[in-house]
Amino acid sequence: MLRIITQWTEAKTELRRICDRTHDDQVVHKEATVREVLQAVKRLGDRAVLDYTLEFDHQKIKPEELRVSGSELDAAYQQVSKELLMAIQQARQQIEAFHRQRVPKSWVHFGEDEIVLGKRYTPVDRAGLYIPGGLACYPSTVLMNAVPAKVAQVPRIVMVTPPGKDKVINAAVLVAAQEAGVDEIYRVGGAQAIAALAYGTETIPKVDVITGPGNIYVTLAKKLVYGTVGIDSLAGPSEVLIIADETANPVYIAADLLAQAEHDSMAAAILLTTDSTLARKVVDEVERQLMDHPRRTLTEKAIAHYGLVAIVDSLESAAELSNDFAPEHLELEVDDPWALLQNIRHAGAIFLGSSTPEAVGDYLAGPNHTLPTSGSARYASPLGVETFLKHSSLVQYSPIALQKAANAIDILAKAEGLPSHANSVLFRVRDQLNPET
Amino acid sequence: MLRIITQWTEAKTELRRICDRTHDDQVVHKEATVREVLQAVKRLGDRAVLDYTLEFDHQKIKPEELRVSGSELDAAYQQVSKELLMAIQQARQQIEAFHRQRVPKSWVHFGEDEIVLGKRYTPVDRAGLYIPGGLACYPSTVLMNAVPAKVAQVPRIVMVTPPGKDKVINAAVLVAAQEAGVDEIYRVGGAQAIAALAYGTETIPKVDVITGPGNIYVTLAKKLVYGTVGIDSLAGPSEVLIIADETANPVYIAADLLAQAEHDSMAAAILLTTDSTLARKVVDEVERQLMDHPRRTLTEKAIAHYGLVAIVDSLESAAELSNDFAPEHLELEVDDPWALLQNIRHAGAIFLGSSTPEAVGDYLAGPNHTLPTSGSARYASPLGVETFLKHSSLVQYSPIALQKAANAIDILAKAEGLPSHANSVLFRVRDQLNPET
Numbered sequence: 001m002l003r004i005i006t007q008w009t010e011a012k013t014e015l016r017r018i019c020d021r022t023h024d025d026q027v028v029h030k031e032a033t034v035r036e037v038l039q040a041v042k043r044l045g046d047r048a049v050l051d052y053t054l055e056f057d058h059q060k061i062k063p064e065e066l067r068v069s070g071s072e073l074d075a076a077y078q079q080v081s082k083e084l085l086m087a088i089q090q091a092r093q094q095i096e097a098f099h100r101q102r103v104p105k106s107w108v109h110f111g112e113d114e115i116v117l118g119k120r121y122t123p124v125d126r127a128g129l130y131i132p133g134g135l136a137c138y139p140s141t142v143l144m145n146a147v148p149a150k151v152a153q154v155p156r157i158v159m160v161t162p163p164g165k166d167k168v169i170n171a172a173v174l175v176a177a178q179e180a181g182v183d184e185i186y187r188v189g190g191a192q193a194i195a196a197l198a199y200g201t202e203t204i205p206k207v208d209v210i211t212g213p214g215n216i217y218v219t220l221a222k223k224l225v226y227g228t229v230g231i232d233s234l235a236g237p238s239e240v241l242i243i244a245d246e247t248a249n250p251v252y253i254a255a256d257l258l259a260q261a262e263h264d265s266m267a268a269a270i271l272l273t274t275d276s277t278l279a280r281k282v283v284d285e286v287e288r289q290l291m292d293h294p295r296r297t298l299t300e301k302a303i304a305h306y307g308l309v310a311i312v313d314s315l316e317s318a319a320e321l322s323n324d325f326a327p328e329h330l331e332l333e334v335d336d337p338w339a340l341l342q343n344i345r346h347a348g349a350i351f352l353g354s355s356t357p358e359a360v361g362d363y364l365a366g367p368n369h370t371l372p373t374s375g376s377a378r379y380a381s382p383l384g385v386e387t388f389l390k391h392s393s394l395v396q397y398s399p400i401a402l403q404k405a406a407n408a409i410d411i412l413a414k415a416e417g418l419p420s421h422a423n424s425v426l427f428r429v430r431d432q433l434n435p436e437t
Numbered sequence: 438m439l440r441i442i443t444q445w446t447e448a449k450t451e452l453r454r455i456c457d458r459t460h461d462d463q464v465v466h467k468e469a470t471v472r473e474v475l476q477a478v479k480r481l482g483d484r485a486v487l488d489y490t491l492e493f494d495h496q497k498i499k500p501e502e503l504r505v506s507g508s509e510l511d512a513a514y515q516q517v518s519k520e521l522l523m524a525i526q527q528a529r530q531q532i533e534a535f536h537r538q539r540v541p542k543s544w545v546h547f548g549e550d551e552i553v554l555g556k557r558y559t560p561v562d563r564a565g566l567y568i569p570g571g572l573a574c575y576p577s578t579v580l581m582n583a584v585p586a587k588v589a590q591v592p593r594i595v596m597v598t599p600p601g602k603d604k605v606i607n608a609a610v611l612v613a614a615q616e617a618g619v620d621e622i623y624r625v626g627g628a629q630a631i632a633a634l635a636y637g638t639e640t641i642p643k644v645d646v647i648t649g650p651g652n653i654y655v656t657l658a659k660k661l662v663y664g665t666v667g668i669d670s671l672a673g674p675s676e677v678l679i680i681a682d683e684t685a686n687p688v689y690i691a692a693d694l695l696a697q698a699e700h701d702s703m704a705a706a707i708l709l710t711t712d713s714t715l716a717r718k719v720v721d722e723v724e725r726q727l728m729d730h731p732r733r734t735l736t737e738k739a740i741a742h743y744g745l746v747a748i749v750d751s752l753e754s755a756a757e758l759s760n761d762f763a764p765e766h767l768e769l770e771v772d773d774p775w776a777l778l779q780n781i782r783h784a785g786a787i788f789l790g791s792s793t794p795e796a797v798g799d800y801l802a803g804p805n806h807t808l809p810t811s812g813s814a815r816y817a818s819p820l821g822v823e824t825f826l827k828h829s830s831l832v833q834y835s836p837i838a839l840q841k842a843a844n845a846i847d848i849l850a851k852a853e854g855l856p857s858h859a860n861s862v863l864f865r866v867r868d869q870l871n872p873e874t
Contacts, residue, residue: 084852087845098554101546109538116789117535117803122782124816138853172852208816223664227671230816234664255864258857294856330829337833344829345559352553352833357861360834363849364842366554367830379561379645379667381827390818392767392781393804396774396789397797405801408524412800415521415609416575419731420695424794427688 001290001300002257002283004309006276008317011310015325018268018306019375022236027220034191034220041195046202052192059163061187066203068169068185073178079171088139088172091364092179095147098366103151103385114398121391124230126156126205128197129182130212131173133162133189139176140362144369144383145212146180152388157182158207160197162189189214194221198229211387213370232387236374237266239306240358241327241347243318243340244273248333249354250281254289256331256357257282261302262295268306270325272318279309319343326377329358346377399432438727438737439694439720441746443713445754448747452762455705455743456812459673464657471628471657478632483639489629496600498624503640505606505622513611521609525576528801529616532584535803540588540822551835558828561667563593563642565634566619567649568610570599570626576613577799581806581820582649583617589825594619595644597634599626626651631658635666648824650807669820673811674703676743677795678764678784680755680777681710685770686791687718691726693768693794694719698739699732705743707762709755716746756780763814766795783814836869 005011040048046063054060077085108118129145132138142159149157159182161169169187177185186204188196194214200206210222211232222231240260244253257269273279286303293299312318315334322330326346334340337352344350348371349361362369370383397405406429413421442448477485483500491497514522545555566582569575579596586594596619598606606624614622623641625633631651637643647659648669659668677697681690694706710716723740730736749755752771759767763783771777774789781787785808786798799806807820834842843866850858 083848087848087852090845091849102541102544102556104539107539115802119539119804120778120787125782136854140849140853223660226663227660227811227813230813249865249868251864252861255857255861259855259861262855262857289857289860295854299857341557341831345562346827347829349830349832350557352831355836355839355865356832356834357839357865359846359850359858359861360839360842361830361832362858363846365552365832365834367556367832371830372827374664376664376667377827377829379827382830386823390783390809390814390816392784392814393786393798393808393819394778394789395786395793395798395802395804397793397802399792402792402794402797405797408527409796409800411518411520411524412528412577413796415524416577417573417732418696418699420692420699420726420736421796421799423726424689424692424696424796427692428686428792428794431686 002286002303002307002309004279004283004311006311011321012324014308015270015321018270018308019325021266021268021306022374030216031220034217034224037191038195038221038224041192041201042199049188049192049196049201049204052190053163053188056190057162059167061163061167063203065167066186066188068174068187073174076171076174080175084172085175088143088176088179091140092143092147094364094366095143096151099148099151099385104389104391108394113401113404115401116394116396118394119391120394121389123152123154124208124388124390126158126207127154127388128207128210129157129159130193130210130214130218131159131161132214133164133170137170137173139172140369141212142173142176143180146177146182148368148383148385149388150181152385154388156205158197158205159185160188160193161185163187191217191221194218194225198225209388211370211383232370232383233372233376233380237268238263239268239327239373240329240331241270241272241322241325242331242333243315243322244271244275244278244333245315245335246275246278247335248278250278250285252354252357253282253333254285257286257307258289258293258299259357259359260329261307262293262299265298265301266306267302269303271309272312272321273309274312274315274318276311279311282309315340316343322347326375328371328373328377331358348372348377348382403429403432439723439740439744439746441716441720441748443748448758449761451745452707452758455707455745456762458703458705458743459811464653467653468657471654471661474628475632475658475661478629478638479636486625486629486633486638486641489627490600490625493627494599496604498600498604500640502604503623503625505611505624510611510615513608516608517612522612525580525609525613525616528577529580529584531801531803532580533588536585536588536822541826541828545831550838550841552838553831553833555831556828557831558826560589560591560825561645561827563595563644564591564825565644565647566594566596567630567647567651567655568596568598569651570601570607574607574610576609577806578649579610579613580617583614583619585805585820585822586825587618589822591825593642595634595642596622597625597630598622599630600624628654628658631655631662635662646825648807648820669807669824670809670813670817674705675700676705676764676810677766677768678707678709678759678762679768679770680752680759681708681712681715681770682752682772683712683715684772685715687715687722689791689794690719690770691722694723694744695726695730695736696794696796697766698736698744699730702735702738703743704739706740708746709749709758710746711749711752711755713748716748719746752777753780759784763812765808765810765814768795785809785814785819840866840869
């Protein structure tokens with residue numbers, strides 16, 4: 001089921017195909033639908049939001065039901081087990097501890113001639129978090145989005161998530177949102193939720209930045225509203241790439257590959273190894289672990305289409321293939337992972353050594369699990385506090401500093417054909433040199 | 438010509454109109470053209486690039502002429518004055534000095550139970566800089582884009598800029614590119630240039646991140662290729678908002694407003710002042726300075742459509758209006774600019790005090806002049822070294838750390854319906870506790 005490739009060029013080709021798996025031709029058609037949803041919500045507000053919720057999510061919601069009520073929020077705590085609440089609290093605490101490290105701070109620098117230069121960091125006024133719903137329930141995703149916004153001191157954190165059967169939102173999701181400090185929650189998903197956050201409606205506030213993963217409609221909507229608001233990234237299906245040598249345990253590797261594949265039939269699970277014996281054992285072990293897997297059909301589909309084992313001649317070759325792929329998750333299941341790390345240039349999160357399955361990072365270690373997918377780790381970073389901060393440059397010149405700079409500015413402004421740029425400096429300097437005029 | 442508004446609500450409405458000035462209805466039509474260009478360049482490479490250059494820029498270029506040659510680069514130094522070269526060098530040095538401050542650094546944190554967490558920053562492999570051409574020549578923009586990429590240690594910096602008459606690229610632009618460390622320059626502009634950088638052609642390399650301002654076609658192309666590559670931002674026309682009290686000099690304010698307006702007939706120039714006498718003097722002075730302005734028609738158009746003076750009752754009110762507008766450039770021409778700064782939440786760059794015209798920052802002070810426009814300072818930051826860096830999270834757990842985390846991960850994974858996530862941890866812990874099995 002899980003294929004083994006031994007040819008370098010074939011491995012490269014297959015990895016390219018898997019990396020590009022989201023670029024399907026139906027996107028243009030779906031984009032037309034999403035554009036229509038965006039326009040309708042922009043024009044009609046709540047009414048359009050509710051109509052699309054009925055059409056797409058089959059839930060008939062009244063305007064006053066859009067916002068999740070205080071009693072519903074309270075009730076959620078009664079519906080989760082004590083163990084789950086404690087696990088959510090532990091995860092929140094560890095995610096916060098990691099995100100509090102090295103948060104960018106405002107600074108000014110005092111230079112010669114009383115020049116002051118600096119950067120001033122401030123949070124966005126409002127953040128909007130999209131949390132997927134449907135079959136799954138992701139309290140961990142709530143924490144991973146809300147905690148960095150809270151650490152950034154965003155004054156108003158708004159969450160949207162699609163209503164399930166009987167308009168219900170999963171209790172664990174509601175508890176996680178409260179533990180993380182989300183200020184308000186709306187029962188809406190899909191492109192209509194993104195539209196509501198981007199433009200605002202009577203009930204749902206317009207925000208400044210929208211984060212969080214979603215299906216293809218949500219992702220297309222985020223791309224289209226980018227520029228009206230900020231977004232974190234365009235998330236594609238999840239992926240793991242594991243580099244393993246002969247010291248790796250095939251049972252662990254198989255579980256790690258399946259932990260990726262069980263997310264989504266489009267998820268990718270790739271092993272690059274120098275050890276052909278390990279490769280065969282992993283293939284067998286994947287079959288074995290799949291046998292009684294509760295999500296067997298979906299997981300098998302992912303493994304069949306986007307699963308791959310490639311045998312490579314060295315760990316350096318594996319790193320080269322991995323850099324081309326730029327995986328969202330990279331596991332280095334090798335004897336000396338820190339040595340191999342030096343060869344890695346692009347990856348969302350890197351898990352080092354045999355006691356660090358990706359699941360540690362998905363839930364508890366602290367670093368964010370919202371990571372660049374589909375090769376975007378070539379240029380993008382994990383979600384973080386920075387996603388909810390922006391900065392302004394600060395510049396203050398003194399009269400003497402301006403005099404010294406005037407000549408160079410005059411020359412550059414005139415070279416660019418912008419005389420008022422030059423004048424804005426020259427008028428000031430002239431007055432300084434002849435204060436009586 | 439420059440209107441004065443005294444009503445708060447009218448001021449709010451007008452500022453909203455000016456902020457939204459780029460959202461024109463022709464965008465959808467232009468987007469169709471841009472999509473066609475992108476598809477053609479993706480499919481046909483150089484051939485499409487050259488066809489569109491003939492069609493849009495009216496320059497017939499051969500494939501081997503696309504890349505600016507070494508002899509052309511050498512010759513550029515003969516064509517710029519010694520003064521201009523020195524001004525470019527001074528600007529480059531000061532931009533570099535500012536951008537070298539507080540560059541994000543990789544770090545690891547050693548926690549309890551031998552847990553290692555960290556962030557590892559690496560530059561993108563290739564950066565593509567778009568430099569506008571046409572009527573203008575912007576060596577300063579070359580510096581502002583290339584220097585941060587160089588400070589980020591991007592191994593390959595590629596620049597594109599449209600060819601002028603007789604296929605020529607402005608000599609000052611070529612000199613600035615060489616001084617800043619650009620590795621290669623291609624004679625191509627418009628959406629076809631963005632397409633070439635995003636997809637690669639026979640001659641022009643595919644890059645990882647595209648930065649730099651351009652016209653509406655360039656901006657639409659950047660939005661459409663976002664996700665295939667990273668981009669800095671979607672730049673709109675430039676804007677300045679000046680907050681002034683009775684201590685401000687109307688001659689300087691007028692020059693600063695015109696320095697913005699002279700860029701573009703879509704540029705916005707706004708004054709918010711507590712002093713109605715100053716307001717009238719500024720209006721008169723703008724008229725006077727416009728009289729012999731070499732770009733009078735264009736500048737007058739900007740002032741007429743997107744120029745505004747609003748009289749406000751307090752500096753706090755001015756700050757509130759400014760925060761709603763979130764200006765690209767903000768000048769605080771008041772007695773105590775650092776006190777007023779505390780009320781400012783959103784702005785691209787802030788210029789403090791009467792000796793700091795925006796032109797200082799445009800050319801020489803050091804902070805970047807590529808700044809968030811059209812209200813995007815609510816969530817976005819100036820171009821910087823960070824634009825060319827990304828980071829990976831690092832996680833290493835020890836066997837004992839994994840044992841301690843296992844229970845919480847198990848609970849969370851099962852709550853989310855992801856059994857292989859749980860197994861990936863439990864299999865390891867089981868073996869650790871029973872090493873003989």
